[in-house]
Every structure is written in structure tokens, then in C-alpha cells.
Amino acid sequence: xxxxxxxxxxxxxxxxxxxxxxxxxxxxxxxxxxxxxxxxxxxxxxxxxxxxxxxxxxxxxxxxxxxxxxxxxxxxxxxxxxxxxxxxxxxxxxxxxxxxxxxxxxxxxxxxxxxxxxxxxxxxxxxxxxxxxxxxxxxxxxxxxxxxxxxxxxxxxxxxxxxxxxxxxxxxxxxxxxxxxxxxxxxxxxxxxxxxxxxxxxxxxxxxxxxxxxxxxxxxx
Numbered sequence: 001x002x003x004x005x006x007x008x009x010x011x012x013x014x015x016x017x018x019x020x021x022x023x024x025x026x027x028x029x030x031x032x033x034x035x036x037x038x039x040x041x042x043x044x045x046x047x048x049x050x051x052x053x054x055x056x057x058x059x060x061x062x063x064x065x066x067x068x069x070x071x072x073x074x075x076x077x078x079x080x081x082x083x084x085x086x087x088x089x090x091x092x093x094x095x096x097x098x099x100x101x102x103x104x105x106x107x108x109x110x111x112x113x114x115x116x117x118x119x120x121x122x123x124x125x126x127x128x129x130x131x132x133x134x135x136x137x138x139x140x141x142x143x144x145x146x147x148x149x150x151x152x153x154x155x156x157x158x159x160x161x162x163x164x165x166x167x168x169x170x171x172x173x174x175x176x177x178x179x180x181x182x183x184x185x186x187x188x189x190x191x192x193x194x195x196x197x198x199x200x201x202x203x204x205x206x207x208x209x210x211x212x213x214x215x216x217x218x219x220x221x
Contacts, residue, residue: 009041010056026114046074057084065098072099089130102126150210165204
């Protein structure tokens with residue numbers, strides 16, 4: 001029988017022992033490598049390419065997201081699971097964007113971990129309920145539609161949206177874009193209509209969420 005090859009990375013001895021004990025009872029899984037620091041976990045994943053890497057979220061206070069990205073880039077077939085005690089909606093989103101296939105609550109390890117790992121191996125993605133709850137589906141769909149619309153904007157319109165997100169006034173934008181202040185107002189009104197928003201704050205939020213705004217843009221103001 002083919003086993004699910006698992007790497008476990010957790011800096012706490014008792015936590016590692018508890019997870020290992022739970023997985024030892026699953027006859028279709030084998031813990032191939034155990035690490036107590038992130039750098040060792042990343043290197044072992046790259047060298048051995050396991051089916052699943054389990055990372056404890058606060059592991060040695062290292063950059064969890066950059067480590068997830070490195071593993072994903074070097075061994076894309078490996079599924080990455082994050083274990084956490086407390087987590088918010090934005091943290092789940094960041095972990096997903098970095099390449100995580102699942103985020104599991106540490107409180108549910110004893111009852112759900114083996115089944116969750118089997119589902120991940122089968123191609124599913126699993127993210128536990130965040131402490132601040134999930135967004136309403138309608139809001140997610142609307143934001144996705146708006147972000148798609150942002151990507152369809154002309155380069156000039158995208159530049160204007162970036163300047164709004166950076167906090168610049170219409171007069172400041174006019175000087176940078178070399179157009180009149182009245183033209184800025186007309187362009188922004190059209191852009192907001194296309195994106196189905198009613199004010200500059202909403203436009204700035206969408207521009208930021210769509211990746212239009214960089215740290216350099218935010219320093220303009």
C-alpha cells in the first residue's frame with residue numbers, strides 16, 4: 001500500500017509528539033521527517049519532496065509566508081498545511097495566496113487531522129473557520145467582479161486609481177498626470193462607475209486588493 005509521506009515542522013516538543021501520535025494510528029501515513037525550525041523544514045521539503053508538509057504557524061518566529069512560497073516554488077507537488085491556534089480571515093487569505101493548501105486549527109488535530117490530510121492528498125483545499133468569520137458570499141463575488149474590472153482598465157486609468165489609493169487630491173493628481181483638475185474628476189467618475197463604487201475610499205480599497213498599489217506608490221503622498 002502506498003503511504004502518504006508527511007514532513008512535520010513544529011518547535012514545541014509536546015506538540016510534535018501529539019501530532020506524531022495521532023498520525024501513527026493512521027496506517028496509510030508515515031512521518032518521513034521532523035523539524036523544529038523552519039529552515040530545516042524548507043530544506044528537507046525541497047530535498048525529499050514529500051506529499052505533505054505540516055508547518056506550525058509560529059515556528060521559531062520566522063517568516064511563514066516566504067517559507068511557504070519557497071517550498072511551493074521548489075516542489076510544487078507538495079501540499080502545505082498550516083497549523084494554528086488563532087487566525088483571522090486575512091491571515092487565511094495570505095496563507096492561501098502564498099501557496100498553502102490548508103489551514104487547520106490545532107484544537108481539532110486529534111479528531112480531524114488524518115481525514116483532512118487524506119482530503120488534501122486527493123486534491124481538496126481545507127481552511128478552518130477564522131475567528132472573525134467568513135465574508136458573505138455575495139461580497140466575495142462582488143469584489144472578484146470589481147477586481148476583474150480593474151484589470152481591464154486602460155493603463156492611464158490604472159495610474160489614476162493608483163494615485164487615488166496613494167491618498168493624493170485631485171489637484172495633486174492633475175499635476176502628476178499633466179491634465180486639468182476637471183479632467184481628473186471626469187476620469188475618476190467614469191472609473192468609479194465602471195467599478196460600481198461610489199467614493200474614493202472604495203476605489204482605493206479595490207485598487208489595493210487588486211495589486212495596483214505598491215509601497216512606492218504609497219510614498220508619493
